[in-house]
Amino acid sequence: MYEERSSRLTGAVVWHITPDDIAPDGAAGRPVLPDGCMDLLWNEGRLLVAGPDTRAYTSHGPARRWAGLRFRPGTAPAFFGVPAHELRDQRVELADLWSATQVRRLAARVDAAADPVTALEDIALERAADLAAPERWVTRLVEALEAGRPVAATADELGIGARQLHRRSRNAFGYGPKTLARVLRLQRALRLARSGVPLAETAIRAGYADQPHLSRDVRELAGMPLGRLLGGG
Known part of the structure:
Protein backbone atom coordinates (compact mmCIF):
# COMPACT_ATOMS: atom_id res chain seq x y z
CA MET A 1 0.00 0.00 0.00
CA TYR A 2 1.16 3.52 -0.81
CA GLU A 3 0.54 6.35 1.64
CA GLU A 4 1.80 9.93 1.81
CA ARG A 5 1.42 13.05 3.92
CA SER A 6 2.74 16.58 4.03
CA SER A 7 6.16 16.80 5.63
CA ARG A 8 7.32 19.03 8.44
CA LEU A 9 9.93 20.18 5.91
CA THR A 10 8.33 23.07 4.07
CA GLY A 11 6.86 22.07 0.71
CA ALA A 12 7.95 18.43 0.97
CA VAL A 13 5.95 15.21 1.11
CA VAL A 14 6.83 12.01 2.95
CA TRP A 15 5.57 8.64 1.78
CA HIS A 16 5.96 4.89 2.20
CA ILE A 17 5.21 1.72 0.27
CA THR A 18 4.57 -1.61 1.93
CA PRO A 19 5.00 -4.93 0.07
CA ASP A 20 1.33 -5.37 -0.75
CA ASP A 21 1.75 -2.54 -3.28
CA ILE A 22 4.17 -4.71 -5.26
CA ALA A 23 2.75 -6.55 -8.24
CA PRO A 24 3.14 -10.37 -8.54
CA ASP A 25 5.76 -10.00 -11.29
CA GLY A 26 7.94 -7.95 -8.95
CA ALA A 27 7.17 -4.58 -10.50
CA ALA A 28 5.90 -1.83 -8.25
CA GLY A 29 2.18 -1.35 -8.58
CA ARG A 30 2.46 2.43 -8.97
CA PRO A 31 4.61 3.90 -11.77
CA VAL A 32 6.41 7.03 -10.61
CA LEU A 33 5.43 9.84 -12.97
CA PRO A 34 7.51 12.93 -13.74
CA ASP A 35 6.65 15.65 -11.23
CA GLY A 36 9.64 18.01 -11.18
CA CYS A 37 10.78 16.60 -7.83
CA MET A 38 13.71 14.66 -6.37
CA ASP A 39 13.42 12.18 -3.49
CA LEU A 40 15.52 10.89 -0.62
CA LEU A 41 14.77 7.15 -0.45
CA TRP A 42 15.21 4.40 2.13
CA ASN A 43 14.93 0.75 1.10
CA GLU A 44 15.65 -1.67 3.95
CA GLY A 45 19.19 -0.65 4.79
CA ARG A 46 19.95 1.49 1.73
CA LEU A 47 19.72 5.24 1.24
CA LEU A 48 19.27 6.39 -2.33
CA VAL A 49 18.43 9.49 -4.33
CA ALA A 50 15.81 9.63 -7.06
CA GLY A 51 16.71 12.24 -9.62
CA PRO A 52 14.15 14.25 -11.61
CA ASP A 53 12.30 12.07 -14.11
CA THR A 54 11.42 12.86 -17.71
CA ARG A 55 9.45 9.62 -18.13
CA ALA A 56 7.59 7.16 -15.94
CA TYR A 57 9.77 5.03 -13.68
CA THR A 58 8.76 1.56 -12.49
CA SER A 59 10.98 -0.39 -10.10
CA HIS A 60 11.55 -4.11 -10.46
CA GLY A 61 12.71 -6.60 -7.88
CA PRO A 62 11.51 -8.45 -4.79
CA ALA A 63 8.80 -6.93 -2.64
CA ARG A 64 10.30 -4.64 -0.03
CA ARG A 65 9.39 -1.64 2.07
CA TRP A 66 10.22 1.81 0.78
CA ALA A 67 10.13 5.17 2.50
CA GLY A 68 10.82 8.51 0.93
CA LEU A 69 10.87 12.25 1.26
CA ARG A 70 9.92 14.14 -1.90
CA PHE A 71 11.35 17.64 -2.08
CA ARG A 72 9.46 20.55 -3.60
CA PRO A 73 10.73 21.18 -7.15
CA GLY A 74 14.02 23.05 -7.22
CA THR A 75 14.93 22.59 -3.55
CA ALA A 76 16.77 19.25 -3.54
CA PRO A 77 20.05 20.16 -5.33
CA ALA A 78 21.18 22.32 -2.41
CA PHE A 79 20.32 19.48 -0.01
CA PHE A 80 22.24 16.83 -1.96
CA GLY A 81 25.02 19.14 -3.15
CA VAL A 82 24.75 18.27 -6.84
CA PRO A 83 23.06 19.93 -9.84
CA ALA A 84 19.76 18.25 -10.65
CA HIS A 85 20.64 17.52 -14.29
CA GLU A 86 23.45 15.21 -13.15
CA LEU A 87 20.82 12.89 -11.63
CA ARG A 88 18.14 13.18 -14.31
CA ASP A 89 16.28 9.86 -14.83
CA GLN A 90 18.58 8.10 -12.35
CA ARG A 91 18.39 6.31 -8.98
CA VAL A 92 21.78 6.50 -7.25
CA GLU A 93 23.21 5.53 -3.90
CA LEU A 94 23.43 8.44 -1.49
CA ALA A 95 27.00 7.27 -0.79
CA ASP A 96 27.86 8.33 -4.36
CA LEU A 97 27.15 11.91 -3.28
CA TRP A 98 28.06 11.99 0.41
CA SER A 99 30.77 10.26 2.42
CA ALA A 100 30.29 6.53 2.88
CA THR A 101 30.83 6.85 6.64
CA GLN A 102 28.10 9.47 6.95
CA VAL A 103 25.67 7.47 4.85
CA ARG A 104 26.28 4.25 6.85
CA ARG A 105 25.54 6.15 10.05
CA LEU A 106 22.36 7.67 8.63
CA ALA A 107 21.17 4.36 7.16
CA ALA A 108 21.68 2.62 10.51
CA ARG A 109 19.67 5.38 12.17
CA VAL A 110 16.73 4.87 9.79
CA ASP A 111 16.96 1.08 10.06
CA ALA A 112 16.72 1.28 13.86
CA ALA A 113 13.80 3.72 13.88
CA ALA A 114 10.28 2.60 14.65
CA ASP A 115 9.10 4.64 11.68
CA PRO A 116 11.55 5.02 8.75
CA VAL A 117 9.46 7.86 7.30
CA THR A 118 9.83 9.99 10.42
CA ALA A 119 13.54 9.16 10.64
CA LEU A 120 14.09 10.33 7.05
CA GLU A 121 12.11 13.47 7.79
CA ASP A 122 14.22 14.21 10.85
CA ILE A 123 17.42 13.81 8.84
CA ALA A 124 16.13 16.17 6.17
CA LEU A 125 15.06 18.77 8.72
CA GLU A 126 18.44 18.68 10.47
CA ARG A 127 20.37 19.20 7.23
CA ALA A 128 17.95 21.78 5.85
CA ALA A 129 18.41 23.89 8.98
CA ASP A 130 21.97 24.62 7.83
CA LEU A 131 20.97 25.54 4.26
CA ALA A 132 19.87 28.86 2.83
CA ALA A 133 16.27 29.25 1.70
CA PRO A 134 15.63 28.49 -2.00
CA GLU A 135 16.36 31.36 -4.34
Whole structure:
Protein backbone atom coordinates (compact mmCIF):
# COMPACT_ATOMS: atom_id res chain seq x y z
CA MET A 1 0.00 0.00 0.00
CA TYR A 2 1.16 3.52 -0.81
CA GLU A 3 0.54 6.35 1.64
CA GLU A 4 1.80 9.93 1.81
CA ARG A 5 1.42 13.05 3.92
CA SER A 6 2.74 16.58 4.03
CA SER A 7 6.16 16.80 5.63
CA ARG A 8 7.32 19.03 8.44
CA LEU A 9 9.93 20.18 5.91
CA THR A 10 8.33 23.07 4.07
CA GLY A 11 6.86 22.07 0.71
CA ALA A 12 7.95 18.43 0.97
CA VAL A 13 5.95 15.21 1.11
CA VAL A 14 6.83 12.01 2.95
CA TRP A 15 5.57 8.64 1.78
CA HIS A 16 5.96 4.89 2.20
CA ILE A 17 5.21 1.72 0.27
CA THR A 18 4.57 -1.61 1.93
CA PRO A 19 5.00 -4.93 0.07
CA ASP A 20 1.33 -5.37 -0.75
CA ASP A 21 1.75 -2.54 -3.28
CA ILE A 22 4.17 -4.71 -5.26
CA ALA A 23 2.75 -6.55 -8.24
CA PRO A 24 3.14 -10.37 -8.54
CA ASP A 25 5.76 -10.00 -11.29
CA GLY A 26 7.94 -7.95 -8.95
CA ALA A 27 7.17 -4.58 -10.50
CA ALA A 28 5.90 -1.83 -8.25
CA GLY A 29 2.18 -1.35 -8.58
CA ARG A 30 2.46 2.43 -8.97
CA PRO A 31 4.61 3.90 -11.77
CA VAL A 32 6.41 7.03 -10.61
CA LEU A 33 5.43 9.84 -12.97
CA PRO A 34 7.51 12.93 -13.74
CA ASP A 35 6.65 15.65 -11.23
CA GLY A 36 9.64 18.01 -11.18
CA CYS A 37 10.78 16.60 -7.83
CA MET A 38 13.71 14.66 -6.37
CA ASP A 39 13.42 12.18 -3.49
CA LEU A 40 15.52 10.89 -0.62
CA LEU A 41 14.77 7.15 -0.45
CA TRP A 42 15.21 4.40 2.13
CA ASN A 43 14.93 0.75 1.10
CA GLU A 44 15.65 -1.67 3.95
CA GLY A 45 19.19 -0.65 4.79
CA ARG A 46 19.95 1.49 1.73
CA LEU A 47 19.72 5.24 1.24
CA LEU A 48 19.27 6.39 -2.33
CA VAL A 49 18.43 9.49 -4.33
CA ALA A 50 15.81 9.63 -7.06
CA GLY A 51 16.71 12.24 -9.62
CA PRO A 52 14.15 14.25 -11.61
CA ASP A 53 12.30 12.07 -14.11
CA THR A 54 11.42 12.86 -17.71
CA ARG A 55 9.45 9.62 -18.13
CA ALA A 56 7.59 7.16 -15.94
CA TYR A 57 9.77 5.03 -13.68
CA THR A 58 8.76 1.56 -12.49
CA SER A 59 10.98 -0.39 -10.10
CA HIS A 60 11.55 -4.11 -10.46
CA GLY A 61 12.71 -6.60 -7.88
CA PRO A 62 11.51 -8.45 -4.79
CA ALA A 63 8.80 -6.93 -2.64
CA ARG A 64 10.30 -4.64 -0.03
CA ARG A 65 9.39 -1.64 2.07
CA TRP A 66 10.22 1.81 0.78
CA ALA A 67 10.13 5.17 2.50
CA GLY A 68 10.82 8.51 0.93
CA LEU A 69 10.87 12.25 1.26
CA ARG A 70 9.92 14.14 -1.90
CA PHE A 71 11.35 17.64 -2.08
CA ARG A 72 9.46 20.55 -3.60
CA PRO A 73 10.73 21.18 -7.15
CA GLY A 74 14.02 23.05 -7.22
CA THR A 75 14.93 22.59 -3.55
CA ALA A 76 16.77 19.25 -3.54
CA PRO A 77 20.05 20.16 -5.33
CA ALA A 78 21.18 22.32 -2.41
CA PHE A 79 20.32 19.48 -0.01
CA PHE A 80 22.24 16.83 -1.96
CA GLY A 81 25.02 19.14 -3.15
CA VAL A 82 24.75 18.27 -6.84
CA PRO A 83 23.06 19.93 -9.84
CA ALA A 84 19.76 18.25 -10.65
CA HIS A 85 20.64 17.52 -14.29
CA GLU A 86 23.45 15.21 -13.15
CA LEU A 87 20.82 12.89 -11.63
CA ARG A 88 18.14 13.18 -14.31
CA ASP A 89 16.28 9.86 -14.83
CA GLN A 90 18.58 8.10 -12.35
CA ARG A 91 18.39 6.31 -8.98
CA VAL A 92 21.78 6.50 -7.25
CA GLU A 93 23.21 5.53 -3.90
CA LEU A 94 23.43 8.44 -1.49
CA ALA A 95 27.00 7.27 -0.79
CA ASP A 96 27.86 8.33 -4.36
CA LEU A 97 27.15 11.91 -3.28
CA TRP A 98 28.06 11.99 0.41
CA SER A 99 30.77 10.26 2.42
CA ALA A 100 30.29 6.53 2.88
CA THR A 101 30.83 6.85 6.64
CA GLN A 102 28.10 9.47 6.95
CA VAL A 103 25.67 7.47 4.85
CA ARG A 104 26.28 4.25 6.85
CA ARG A 105 25.54 6.15 10.05
CA LEU A 106 22.36 7.67 8.63
CA ALA A 107 21.17 4.36 7.16
CA ALA A 108 21.68 2.62 10.51
CA ARG A 109 19.67 5.38 12.17
CA VAL A 110 16.73 4.87 9.79
CA ASP A 111 16.96 1.08 10.06
CA ALA A 112 16.72 1.28 13.86
CA ALA A 113 13.80 3.72 13.88
CA ALA A 114 10.28 2.60 14.65
CA ASP A 115 9.10 4.64 11.68
CA PRO A 116 11.55 5.02 8.75
CA VAL A 117 9.46 7.86 7.30
CA THR A 118 9.83 9.99 10.42
CA ALA A 119 13.54 9.16 10.64
CA LEU A 120 14.09 10.33 7.05
CA GLU A 121 12.11 13.47 7.79
CA ASP A 122 14.22 14.21 10.85
CA ILE A 123 17.42 13.81 8.84
CA ALA A 124 16.13 16.17 6.17
CA LEU A 125 15.06 18.77 8.72
CA GLU A 126 18.44 18.68 10.47
CA ARG A 127 20.37 19.20 7.23
CA ALA A 128 17.95 21.78 5.85
CA ALA A 129 18.41 23.89 8.98
CA ASP A 130 21.97 24.62 7.83
CA LEU A 131 20.97 25.54 4.26
CA ALA A 132 19.87 28.86 2.83
CA ALA A 133 16.27 29.25 1.70
CA PRO A 134 15.63 28.49 -2.00
CA GLU A 135 16.36 31.36 -4.34
CA ARG A 136 13.26 33.46 -4.89
CA TRP A 137 13.23 32.87 -8.66
CA VAL A 138 12.88 29.11 -8.08
CA THR A 139 9.75 29.54 -5.99
CA ARG A 140 8.25 32.12 -8.35
CA LEU A 141 8.92 29.99 -11.44
CA VAL A 142 7.33 26.88 -9.93
CA GLU A 143 4.31 28.82 -8.71
CA ALA A 144 3.79 30.44 -12.11
CA LEU A 145 4.17 27.23 -14.11
CA GLU A 146 1.96 25.28 -11.69
CA ALA A 147 -0.70 27.91 -12.34
CA GLY A 148 -0.32 27.43 -16.10
CA ARG A 149 1.55 30.65 -16.89
CA PRO A 150 3.51 30.59 -20.20
CA VAL A 151 7.26 30.13 -19.87
CA ALA A 152 8.16 33.21 -21.94
CA ALA A 153 5.84 35.48 -19.94
CA THR A 154 7.16 34.07 -16.67
CA ALA A 155 10.77 34.64 -17.74
CA ASP A 156 9.93 38.27 -18.54
CA GLU A 157 8.29 38.68 -15.15
CA LEU A 158 11.36 37.23 -13.45
CA GLY A 159 13.68 39.45 -15.46
CA ILE A 160 15.79 36.47 -16.52
CA GLY A 161 16.86 35.91 -20.12
CA ALA A 162 15.86 32.69 -21.88
CA ARG A 163 19.37 31.18 -21.97
CA GLN A 164 20.11 32.05 -18.37
CA LEU A 165 16.75 30.67 -17.23
CA HIS A 166 17.38 27.43 -19.10
CA ARG A 167 20.82 27.05 -17.51
CA ARG A 168 19.53 27.82 -14.03
CA SER A 169 16.57 25.49 -14.49
CA ARG A 170 18.79 22.55 -15.50
CA ASN A 171 20.69 22.97 -12.24
CA ALA A 172 17.58 23.39 -10.10
CA PHE A 173 15.09 21.02 -11.77
CA GLY A 174 17.14 18.74 -14.03
CA TYR A 175 15.79 20.17 -17.29
CA GLY A 176 14.73 23.42 -18.89
CA PRO A 177 11.64 25.45 -18.01
CA LYS A 178 9.63 24.18 -20.98
CA THR A 179 10.04 20.58 -19.84
CA LEU A 180 9.22 21.61 -16.28
CA ALA A 181 6.07 23.35 -17.52
CA ARG A 182 5.06 20.22 -19.42
CA VAL A 183 5.60 17.99 -16.39
CA LEU A 184 3.64 20.30 -14.09
CA ARG A 185 0.85 20.52 -16.68
CA LEU A 186 0.58 16.72 -16.64
CA GLN A 187 0.31 16.71 -12.86
CA ARG A 188 -2.32 19.45 -13.02
CA ALA A 189 -4.37 17.43 -15.51
CA LEU A 190 -4.19 14.27 -13.42
CA ARG A 191 -5.41 16.12 -10.33
CA LEU A 192 -8.38 17.45 -12.29
CA ALA A 193 -9.22 14.10 -13.88
CA ARG A 194 -8.95 12.22 -10.60
CA SER A 195 -11.28 14.73 -8.97
CA GLY A 196 -13.97 13.81 -11.49
CA VAL A 197 -13.61 16.59 -14.06
CA PRO A 198 -14.53 15.25 -17.55
CA LEU A 199 -11.45 14.64 -19.72
CA ALA A 200 -12.35 17.18 -22.40
CA GLU A 201 -12.74 19.85 -19.73
CA THR A 202 -9.63 18.62 -17.92
CA ALA A 203 -7.57 19.09 -21.08
CA ILE A 204 -8.66 22.71 -21.55
CA ARG A 205 -8.39 23.67 -17.89
CA ALA A 206 -4.93 22.11 -17.60
CA GLY A 207 -3.63 24.02 -20.63
CA TYR A 208 -3.80 21.48 -23.46
CA ALA A 209 -5.17 22.31 -26.91
CA ASP A 210 -7.74 19.51 -26.64
CA GLN A 211 -8.27 16.01 -25.24
CA PRO A 212 -6.17 14.25 -27.95
CA HIS A 213 -3.27 16.57 -27.02
CA LEU A 214 -3.66 15.51 -23.38
CA SER A 215 -3.77 11.84 -24.38
CA ARG A 216 -0.59 12.14 -26.47
CA ASP A 217 1.27 13.86 -23.66
CA VAL A 218 0.22 11.21 -21.16
CA ARG A 219 1.47 8.43 -23.46
CA GLU A 220 4.82 10.16 -23.91
CA LEU A 221 5.42 11.06 -20.26
CA ALA A 222 3.65 8.19 -18.48
CA GLY A 223 4.23 5.42 -21.02
CA MET A 224 0.61 4.27 -21.00
CA PRO A 225 -2.83 5.37 -22.19
CA LEU A 226 -4.69 7.94 -20.13
CA GLY A 227 -7.52 5.51 -19.26
CA ARG A 228 -5.10 2.95 -17.87
CA LEU A 229 -3.26 5.61 -15.88
CA LEU A 230 -6.54 6.72 -14.32
CA GLY A 231 -7.40 3.14 -13.43
CA GLY A 232 -9.87 2.42 -16.18
CA GLY A 233 -8.00 -0.50 -17.69
